[in-house]
Every structure is written in C-alpha cells, then in structure tokens.
Amino acid sequence: MWRELEGSRDSTAPEEGKVESRARFLVDASFPSRGVELLRSAGAQVWTSADCDLLGQTESAHVAYALERELVLLTCNPDFLDLQRFPLQRGSAIFVFHFGSGSVNDLRRALRCLAPVLGSSCFSSGCTVEASSTGWARYHCPGNGTRQRRKYRLWHGKLQEWLGESCETA
Incomplete structure (x- = not known):
C-alpha cells in the first residue's frame, strides 16, 4: 500500500532553469549525456568520468573519487547495487538508474528521485538508490547495524512511500 508522505510537495523531474542547486555529481561512462544535460540545466554541478580522468578505471575507483570529493555518484551500471562490494556504511551516495527506453x-x-539532493549542499553518504521512471528504492544503514530499504514514487505530484512489506534486514 502506498502512503503519501506528510509535507510532500509537487516535485517533478529536474527541468531547465528550475532550481538553483548546490548538488555535486560524478557520472560514470554508462550515464547518458542527455541525463548530464538535464542535470546541468537544473543547476547541478556535474563532472563526468572523462572530466576526472576516470575512463577505464574500476567501479571502486569511481566510488573512492566521489567519496573523497563529497560527490554523489550517478550510474546506469547495476554492478554498483552489489552491497558486498559497495557496503552502505562506507560509501558515497550511489544512484543506479534504469532509464527504460x-x-x-x-x-x-x-x-x-534526485529532488531531495538537488536542494541540498550535502546528501547522506552510505546509501544506494535504485531508480527507474516508475519510482525508486533507497537502501541505507541507520547506524544500528541493520539495512533498510524504502520504496518511493511520485504520484500526481505527491511523494509516496510503500508500506506493504518489511523493509528492514539484519
């Protein structure tokens, strides 16, 4: 069951000139150039792996670079969803996108799913977000040794959270 989050406002995808963002992103080679253009037009600071001499480097090198410079890593590479290789409590924030068509x-x-990040000068590291055009799941560690998964979507301009399943794991 989907529940509307209190205080959710009409929030949409980044649009050209819409927000003044302090968000800082690193995108790897798998991220489409049109996505980079959309983020930059929304006011985000975006560096590509080519800008940072990371082309051909490992996924771990990308994560280390992003963490060291407090950048949010954006990718379409599902390898970044491997929580054994990229543990939540140690990494930079990673967003893995499935852009459909x-x-x-x-x-x-x-x-x-980047709306909360675009207006923030810092976004909590140690989380991984898997996003598609229909919604997103956020995996994070709240500090008590558990991992949590929360599912979200925007529905008619309102942010909703999925309540139908247990989202905590040990």
Whole structure:
C-alpha cells in the first residue's frame, strides 16, 4: 500500500532553469549525456568520468573519487547495487538508474528521485538508490547495524512511500 508522505510537495523531474542547486555529481561512462544535460540545466554541478580522468578505471575507483570529493555518484551500471562490494556504511551516495527506453520523458521521470539532493549542499553518504521512471528504492544503514530499504514514487505530484512489506534486514 502506498502512503503519501506528510509535507510532500509537487516535485517533478529536474527541468531547465528550475532550481538553483548546490548538488555535486560524478557520472560514470554508462550515464547518458542527455541525463548530464538535464542535470546541468537544473543547476547541478556535474563532472563526468572523462572530466576526472576516470575512463577505464574500476567501479571502486569511481566510488573512492566521489567519496573523497563529497560527490554523489550517478550510474546506469547495476554492478554498483552489489552491497558486498559497495557496503552502505562506507560509501558515497550511489544512484543506479534504469532509464527504460532512454527517451527524454523516461530520463526526467527517473531523475525525480534526485529532488531531495538537488536542494541540498550535502546528501547522506552510505546509501544506494535504485531508480527507474516508475519510482525508486533507497537502501541505507541507520547506524544500528541493520539495512533498510524504502520504496518511493511520485504520484500526481505527491511523494509516496510503500508500506506493504518489511523493509528492514539484519
């Protein structure tokens, strides 16, 4: 069952000139250039792996670079969802996208999960987000030794959270 979160406001995908963002992102080679353009037009600071001499480097090198510079890593590489290789309590924030057809509309819908990041100068590290055009799941460690997964979506301009399953794991 989906529950509307209190205080949720009409929030949409990043749009050209819409927000003044302090968010800072690193995108790897798997992230589409149109996605980079959309983020930059929304006011985000975006560095590509080519800008940072990371082309051909390992996933771990990308995570280390992002963590050292307090950047949020954006990728389409599902390898970053491996919580054994990239533990939640040690890493930079990582967003793994599934852009569907790759259309501009699919890109915009999937990028909606970045709304909380775009207005923030710092976003909590140690979380991984898996996002698509229909919603996103956020995996994080609250500090008590458990891992939590929360599922979200924007529905008619309102942020909703999924309540239908247990989201905590040991």
